[in-house]
Amino acid sequence: MLTGGMALHKPSRSQAGKNSRIMLLFIEQILNGLQLGVFLFLVSAGLTLIFGIMGVINLAHGSLYMIGAYTCATVSMASGSYWLGFLAAGLAAALAGALMEVILMRRLYRRDHLDQVLVTFGLILFVNEAVTMIWGRTPLFMDLPQSLSGSVEIVPGAPYPVYRLGVILAGLAGAVGLWFLISKTRIGMLIRAGSTNREMVSALGVDIDRLYTLLFAAGAVLAGLAGAFAGPLVSVQVGMGESILILAFVVVVIGGIGSVRGALVGAILVGLVDTLGRAFLRDFLGLFLPPAEAAGMGAALSSMGIYIVMALILVIRPKGLFPVVAGR
Amino acid sequence: MPDGFLRIVTLALVVLALFFPLLAEAGGSAYLVPSASRILIYALAAVSLNLLVGYTGLVSLGHAAYLGVGAYVVGILSFHAVEGSTIFGLPGTVEGLVSIPLAILFSALVALVLGALCLRTSGIYFIMITLAFAQMMFFITVSLERYGGDDGLFMYAGPNRLGPLDLSSEWTFFYVCLAVLFAFLLFCRYLVGTRFGRALGAIRQNEARMITLGCNVYRYKLAIFVIAGAGAGLAGALLANQASYVSPDVLHWTRSGELLFMVILGGSGTLLGPVFGAVAFLLLEEYLPVLFDAAGLELLKEHWRIVFGPLLIIVMLFNRRGLYGLLAGRPRQ
Amino acid sequence: MSADLLLAVDGLEKRFGALKATDGLDLEVRTGEIHALIGPNGAGKSTLMKQLSGEMKPDAGRILFRGADITYATAPRRARLGIARSYQITSIFPDYTVLENVATAVQMRMTGGAGILRRAKGDADIEEPALKLIERVGLSGAHDRLASALAHGQQRQLECAMALALEPSLLLLDEPMAGMGPQESAIMVELLRGLRGQVTTLLVEHDMDAVFSLADRITVLVYGKAIATGSPDEIRNNPAVREAYLGEEADAS
Numbered sequence: 001m002l003t004g005g006m007a008l009h010k011p012s013r014s015q016a017g018k019n020s021r022i023m024l025l026f027i028e029q030i031l032n033g034l035q036l037g038v039f040l041f042l043v044s045a046g047l048t049l050i051f052g053i054m055g056v057i058n059l060a061h062g063s064l065y066m067i068g069a070y071t072c073a074t075v076s077m078a079s080g081s082y083w084l085g086f087l088a089a090g091l092a093a094a095l096a097g098a099l100m101e102v103i104l105m106r107r108l109y110r111r112d113h114l115d116q117v118l119v120t121f122g123l124i125l126f127v128n129e130a131v132t133m134i135w136g137r138t139p140l141f142m143d144l145p146q147s148l149s150g151s152v153e154i155v156p157g158a159p160y161p162v163y164r165l166g167v168i169l170a171g172l173a174g175a176v177g178l179w180f181l182i183s184k185t186r187i188g189m190l191i192r193a194g195s196t197n198r199e200m201v202s203a204l205g206v207d208i209d210r211l212y213t214l215l216f217a218a219g220a221v222l223a224g225l226a227g228a229f230a231g232p233l234v235s236v237q238v239g240m241g242e243s244i245l246i247l248a249f250v251v252v253v254i255g256g257i258g259s260v261r262g263a264l265v266g267a268i269l270v271g272l273v274d275t276l277g278r279a280f281l282r283d284f285l286g287l288f289l290p291p292a293e294a295a296g297m298g299a300a301l302s303s304m305g306i307y308i309v310m311a312l313i314l315v316i317r318p319k320g321l322f323p324v325v326a327g328r
Numbered sequence: 329m330p331d332g333f334l335r336i337v338t339l340a341l342v343v344l345a346l347f348f349p350l351l352a353e354a355g356g357s358a359y360l361v362p363s364a365s366r367i368l369i370y371a372l373a374a375v376s377l378n379l380l381v382g383y384t385g386l387v388s389l390g391h392a393a394y395l396g397v398g399a400y401v402v403g404i405l406s407f408h409a410v411e412g413s414t415i416f417g418l419p420g421t422v423e424g425l426v427s428i429p430l431a432i433l434f435s436a437l438v439a440l441v442l443g444a445l446c447l448r449t450s451g452i453y454f455i456m457i458t459l460a461f462a463q464m465m466f467f468i469t470v471s472l473e474r475y476g477g478d479d480g481l482f483m484y485a486g487p488n489r490l491g492p493l494d495l496s497s498e499w500t501f502f503y504v505c506l507a508v509l510f511a512f513l514l515f516c517r518y519l520v521g522t523r524f525g526r527a528l529g530a531i532r533q534n535e536a537r538m539i540t541l542g543c544n545v546y547r548y549k550l551a552i553f554v555i556a557g558a559g560a561g562l563a564g565a566l567l568a569n570q571a572s573y574v575s576p577d578v579l580h581w582t583r584s585g586e587l588l589f590m591v592i593l594g595g596s597g598t599l600l601g602p603v604f605g606a607v608a609f610l611l612l613e614e615y616l617p618v619l620f621d622a623a624g625l626e627l628l629k630e631h632w633r634i635v636f637g638p639l640l641i642i643v644m645l646f647n648r649r650g651l652y653g654l655l656a657g658r659p660r661q
Numbered sequence: 662m663s664a665d666l667l668l669a670v671d672g673l674e675k676r677f678g679a680l681k682a683t684d685g686l687d688l689e690v691r692t693g694e695i696h697a698l699i700g701p702n703g704a705g706k707s708t709l710m711k712q713l714s715g716e717m718k719p720d721a722g723r724i725l726f727r728g729a730d731i732t733y734a735t736a737p738r739r740a741r742l743g744i745a746r747s748y749q750i751t752s753i754f755p756d757y758t759v760l761e762n763v764a765t766a767v768q769m770r771m772t773g774g775a776g777i778l779r780r781a782k783g784d785a786d787i788e789e790p791a792l793k794l795i796e797r798v799g800l801s802g803a804h805d806r807l808a809s810a811l812a813h814g815q816q817r818q819l820e821c822a823m824a825l826a827l828e829p830s831l832l833l834l835d836e837p838m839a840g841m842g843p844q845e846s847a848i849m850v851e852l853l854r855g856l857r858g859q860v861t862t863l864l865v866e867h868d869m870d871a872v873f874s875l876a877d878r879i880t881v882l883v884y885g886k887a888i889a890t891g892s893p894d895e896i897r898n899n900p901a902v903r904e905a906y907l908g909e910e911a912d913a914s
Contacts, residue, residue: 057456107645118588119644246459246581253453303464314445526765528755539716540714540716541745541769542770542825543769544739545737
């Protein structure tokens with residue numbers, strides 16, 4: 001998983017000290033959960049918009065995340081500047097996304113979902129192999145940017161890495177920006193109109209093809225930047241895109257296809273449930289069960305956690321938390 | 329029975345399959361027999377997926393989950409038999425007549441639970457949610473520390489016995505797989521010909537109309553979802569016996585994608601299409617690197633997927649009816 | 662409620678945002694009659710049909726079928742109760758033959774536990790009634806053709822056969838003559854005339870000649886409200902109707 005937070009605290013003898021230690025661990029895990037949520041949001045936002053507006057399911061969206069991570073790692077290691085790598089990741093993902101749209105996705109808008117699934121599945125095989133040819137099979141590990149490598153105390157006694165905190169804030173800023181773009185700007189209006197009435201928008205003299213390419217590239221940038229953010233926190237390797245893609249699917253199903261707000265809520269929910277489940281479920285079960293069984297069940301249950309949440313939400317609301325009503 | 333060129337190809341394949349071990353041995357390539365068994369097993373899984381995709385119009389991107397459940401049931405029972413321990417109070421077994429039906433039963437049960445949830449949705453949601461739940465099953469198998477977790481589970485007792493038959497014999501195993509595939513194909517042919525099957529086809533073509541005709545489409549879809557899951561479970565049980573090894577890899581999501589590819593590549597909604605698809609897909613996977621090697625293309629030999637991926641894309645973009653359609657010629661008027 | 666009342670709609674409402682597609686609508690359909698529903702475009706005819714068949718849930722009001730409240734019954738439930746509908750846009754199974762289409766509908770009426778695993782092709786229990794229906798709607802001879810290969814008018818006839826296959830006590834027909842040539846329309850009018858007295862029919866149709874020659878009673882819908890109900894003569898002479906609807910139609914044609 002993306003969270004790898006370590007909790008190193010001096011052992012304390014008093015009960016009060018133990019309680020506060022658990023409290024601090026809890027806060028730390030919540031932050032880790034938020035951070036996973038932010039990654040998921042950045043990947044899911046593009047995915048859900050593309051679903052909602054173009055009606056296309058793109059399995060290769062995770063590949064854009066991977067391309068972002070690899071580009072960021074390579075450029076920042078070569079140049080010594082994380083931010084240059086970050087910029088390059090956005091550019092590379094945008095370029096890859098635009099190419100993907102122009103060469104392939106465009107042919108799929110009118111096809112059924114099955115064709116879309118299979119073509120983008122073939123695309124994943126291609127991209128993964130291309131990345132292997134360029135970077136090899138050994139995972140890349142990149143350093144934290146110098147300026148963000150310290151940690152801050154959010155609450156006294158609970159140091160938290162500045163970089164992770166920065167990722168959370170940047171992701172939330174991205175969410176606000178995206179909301180503004182879609183609900184307050186002319187482009188957003190066109191996007192919303194285009195999703196329900198393609199003919200009308202093109203009658204207004206807007207080049208729908210270009211709008212779609214741009215939109216696809218924008219979704220790609222979000223995924224690519226998420227990859228760049230993740231670069232210093234995870235090992236950059238082939239296949240990293242698919243594991244986040246499937247989590248993003250869970251997010252989109254929970255949130256409702258086409259809803260950016262749903263993607264945000266779903267992403268945070270999935271991030272928190274997954275992280276907290278992994279961190280605490282085992283200890284929690286340990287209260288009732290012998291340690292060996294608690295460990296075994298804890299591992300199984302915590303890996304199921306988000307899917308159980310998804311199933312529950314689906315039982316109550318089959319179209320997700322924020323279903324997008326098709327205009328008609 | 330199909331006619332024309334297709335009939336010739338089908339008959340040739342059947343004859344080839346019947347005498348394959350003999351021919352392979354005579355040609356000094358007896359090592360090919362286990363690979364051929366593997367192809368038959370995947371063909372079985374693809375045929376079961378076709379019940380959903382081709383006949384009912386349900387695009388499941390999580391079919392490998394049921395393959396995995398079937399494989400793990402056989403693996404876990406064998407593990408307990410070797411260890412001499414119990415599971416749910418029952419001893420393990422290496423008797424296929426027990427473990428294989430249990431594998432079918434369990435995958436049907438899992439399909440019942442997951443299908444009941446997945447089928448509340450449709451379209452894109454259904455694709456994503458079947459994939460997500462299959463991923464859940466994948467992670468569950470990874471977390472099964474006792475049964476090897478990530479590393480998988482070796483069946484130290486080797487393949488099951490099947491009554492009087494010993495599945496560790498490559499020939500026996502091959503013919504068992506062939507017989508099972510043949511029986512399953514007959515079963516599918518019967519099933520799609522029934523009123524139930526006709527209703528499924530109607531649901532694929534026009535679900536809204538079926539609802540206003542008074543059809544409880546949810547129940548029909550759930551029934552076929554369970555049947556397809558059971559079929560995949562049977563394939564999984566054979567797969568475990570083929571390798572004497574089970575790992576989360578069987579449930580990896582790419583496996584679901586590959587099964588879907590086999591169905592479409594061969595021709596969805598046709599009885600034999602998925603069999604052709606599985607044969608073509610697995611042969612391509614196996615021999616593309618060999619081909620590049622023979623052509624002296626070292627780089628492509630190692631990275632054959634860089635050709636394989638685009639090849640699949642091109643097939644999907646330009647050949648809508650699959651190999652079966654290609655061989656059958658014009659569609660019915 | 663009188664005995665010959667089959668369907669009663671009481672204060673039905675359906676809103677889409679600010680638009681009231683159905684606005685406090687009352688309607689009564691008597692057993693055995695052909696009841697036509699007319700009104701200008703946007704009067705809410707299709708929305709009403711969808712609420713009657715169960716594809717759309719109303720926001721308020723009640724729908725009574727044989728005196729039982731079915732306002733929130735699902736579409737399959739209503740089909741089993743005896744309400745069948747045909748569609749404005751042809752809704753058939755394109756990859757099936759005419760016979761397979763109708764046999765599927767017959768089979769849905771007979772939906773039973775054991776029969777479901779019987780071989781469908783050549784099954785006399787479903788094919789004989791299906792062939793009779795095919796003949797009844799005037800498609801005999803075409804039963805082996807793929808539904809997608811039929812002419813538009815024939816597809817509408819097929820639709821009718823499928824709706825009738827459910828042996829409905831109420832048939833909802835949504836513009837059965839839409840997109841038909843004069844010859845095809847004439848066949849359909851004859852077909853519907855043949856149903857009078859056997860199947861109660863609620864008919865939405867734009868072809869006024871057909872409506873006035875077929876209907877026992879007509880209800881006029883304007884902006885989601887029923888402004889008049891009566892025999893064809895009463896409707897023809899109703900001043901409010903002439904103003905709201907017929908006049909406008911006369912101008913247009």
